[in-house]
Amino acid sequence: GAPVDVPALVIGTGYGGSVAALRLALAGHRVTMLEMGQEWNRPGHDGRVFARMTEPDERSMWLRRRTAMPISHLTGVPLDRPIKLGAGVLDRVDFAAMGVYCGVGVGGGSLVNGGMAVRPRRDYLAEVMPGLPLDDFFARHLPLAERELGVNHVTEALLEASPYYQYARLGRDTAQASGRRVVPVPNVYDFAYLEQEAAGQAPGSATANEVIFGNNHGKRDLTKTYLARARATGLVTVQAATRASGIERAGDAFVVRAEMLTADGTVSGTVVYRAPRVFLAAGSLGTTELLLRSRAAGGLTGLSEELGFGWGPNGNTMLGRANHVWQPTGARQSTIPVLGIDNWAYATGQDRVFAEIAPFPAGIDTYLSLYLAITASASRARLSWDATAGRMILDWTRAHAAASVTAVRRTFDAINAKQGSTYRVDLFGSDRTFSDHFTYHPLGGCVLGTVTDRAGRVRGQGGLYIVDGSLAPGSLGVNPFLTITALAEQIMETVLAEDLRS
Template identity: 40%
Template sequence: KNGGHYPIIIVGTGYGSAVAAERLATQGHKVLMLEVGLDWKGYKQQNPDFKFHKMTFPGKESTWMNKKPQAPIELGNMARFDEFTGVLQRIDYEHVKVYLGKGVGGGSLVNGGMTVVPDRNYFQEIYHKVGVELSDAELDEFYTIYFPRANDGVGKQDAPEDIVNSKWYKFARVGVQEGIDAGFEPVDVPNLYDFDYMRKEIAGEVPGSATDKEVIYGNNYGKRDLTKTYLKRALATGNVTIMPQHKVVEIKENFDGTYQLEIEQIDTLDRAVETKTFTCDKLFMGAGSLGTTALLLKSKLKGGLSKIDANVGKYWGNNGNTMASRNTLNFIGHTSRGLKQSTMPIRGLSNFDDPEHPFFAEIAPMPVMGAYTGLYLIVNKLKKFGEFSYDLTNDELKLDWNESHTAHMRKNAEFFLDRMNEHGSKGWFGSKFSNNKMLMPKNGVDESICYHPLGGVVLGKATDLYGRLKGYKNLYIMDGSLIPGSLGVNPYVTITAIAERNIDKIISQDF
């Protein structure tokens, strides 16, 4: 079916796409957004009883096309349900499992809301590592204009004192104290969750979300996902149309320089119910690190985008993501972290300046059975990049990523746990915490969990310095694929800031 011609098409509705949509639509441009996942607002209207699932009771909408939950810590692991195009997808490679948010809003639907600007030196260093030099003037621009703009755009807030001191964040306060005792630097982590709403949750005046085990399968209230910020503002212009359940499967450049997109409209079992062809003058890619890289590599092999640069597929990383946990069964005398824990993290511990073991550890909540369990998402630096290729026979993205990429991440996590066990929290009779092998059998550490996939179409390598894909005109990359594998902190503010910077330049020069 001929879906029609559009001046601008944006693929995806995550951070990069949402920024492009808002900026273009505010300038008066008509925009079509194509999203493979569901429009969850529409889904709620059609199913008034539907609520995003708590971590403890996942139902079919929690998970993309699987009969059981795929969460790294399966608090609800007994659950079984029908397959469905749910909100959290896990893509398994041999040595890493990548988690992705699905639906209008992309990763913002499932993420923990941590809103963190990367260290300026490391931001420069990681691009330098791939041979892209960001000048001081460019960095100044990032840190004075685009990071603040991104923070404002997503709704960053610092956790207010009364919230920090509430019982819901005892896990964070205890975690910080243990970290200080162990010689790590405490870090306040802003979040985009609406803390005024959380205050009312705590007072029992409104339904709980962060205080009721909601995150990773979506939040029903309180969290400023993109449908409450960038996408809301974009839609309010009247210039944006979003087509959910539209999967882009291939891209072709036409002779006249326009682009043709092959689309499958899918049902809630990920089956094509209709195939469509759309054309556009300008194409913006925001399908995320895996989604955008896959589409470009596939289209290159199929011949539709044959001039694509050899750098597409390169410089991928897991942002050093490594989960770690410690616990004690002999808890007498140990300080409880509290039975009630908010799902939105607000504190971390840094060891980033240690040349031997540089990392940042997010103090993560364990909203069930977490009173004597510490959980951390550690963000390491990257030593070696992964690389994608595309397998046309099986129609899938392949990833070269193995233990040689992650060995130092495991070592850092074990170093962190050792120090925390040794110095943080001692119970009666000297009992200590130890690595939590019940939760993570390999010594309390799991380096296979990736929440932060980054890279594949890196800024300055596969694109120019503003995301224009090399070899093509009017084809722009906006998402996490632009970042070479690692940031040292949680990534969406940086993705947002880069998109803000790219779209400024593109609007002023290419329209």
């Protein structure tokens, strides 16, 4: 059919997309957002919008007949189970040696993530993103992002006394016993609500095993913050279950083709949009894939040769330690982490580690201490288009993760030595103690200042912008969404001032 003409199109409704939509709308521009996942606002058969981590179903994973859990085994028993195929909220994209988890739905990664909103280190940003105007970034864009996202801190009562944070206290005490520094980790989960649910006065979410398949309560995901504000302007339309499949330059505008999807992911039709301004916010994988695919199809020419480069998993490395029987981690555990082990004050180079003390809510005491470490790994890989297979590939190998594993080992060998404890070797299948094969934090592919200029403008494509995690250079040293949000704020400020002045 004839293209639908819209003034501004935003592809993706995660952090970058939500910032772009809000700032465009507040400046008076009409915005259409395309999102391949569902609008998560209708209760399912059990009265809940999202399924619990421990009771997966067709709401849990994106187009899979079997779950693909980060922790795949426990004491030799595989944990994944068959589920009904559905357009669920958590995707795992499997490349040759790397599985990438992404949130899918209106709200993107904010629906599934752990809510940790950590400021990046200024010296590290200067190292990995030279040219970023850091004074402004730290003085204005980060604080703005924190306010809009509703970042808050765990209360003393929860951290020091709640049974739901026994695992965090043990993780802290065992780390400090080895001279490791432990720091608080801010979050967008409402800790006042967490206090209520822990006291049995409100429906449980963090205290009821909800996180990677969505939180039914408590978490200030983007649908409650940026997207709510954007929609309240009356200028923003969100088309859910609509997946952009190609972009073509057409004179002064772009033609964007999209597929409409049913609840089991079948393509039920297509729709074509034409817009003079398109903001790519489909995440590191989504945005890079759209550009690679559109270039291969001939729709976009003259894109930077650096498209696809600079990809990394933010040094993500998960591990578990086995505690002694006198060190219980608790049968009840909040899914929202609040503490991290941080060696950045005394480590250098690729040995720098920031490890969140993570929950493992099993309903029984497992004596397992779980950690998700983020290292300053310098390994980068390349996303490219495999024309024969008609899909995107990633040349990451297991060797790329070796530096992260070494750094993590240094930190946790010391804790094990002091405690007389050992690693859990049963969590990721038989051939690995450290998870060097998956990430929650895909970053890069369209690195700021290479594929785009400093303001996210795609080089050689006036009117096309990138505002998401694909801009970050494979490593940020901390959990990424706060940085991505602030970066999008900085970009939108420049774009609105310089390109969209009416």
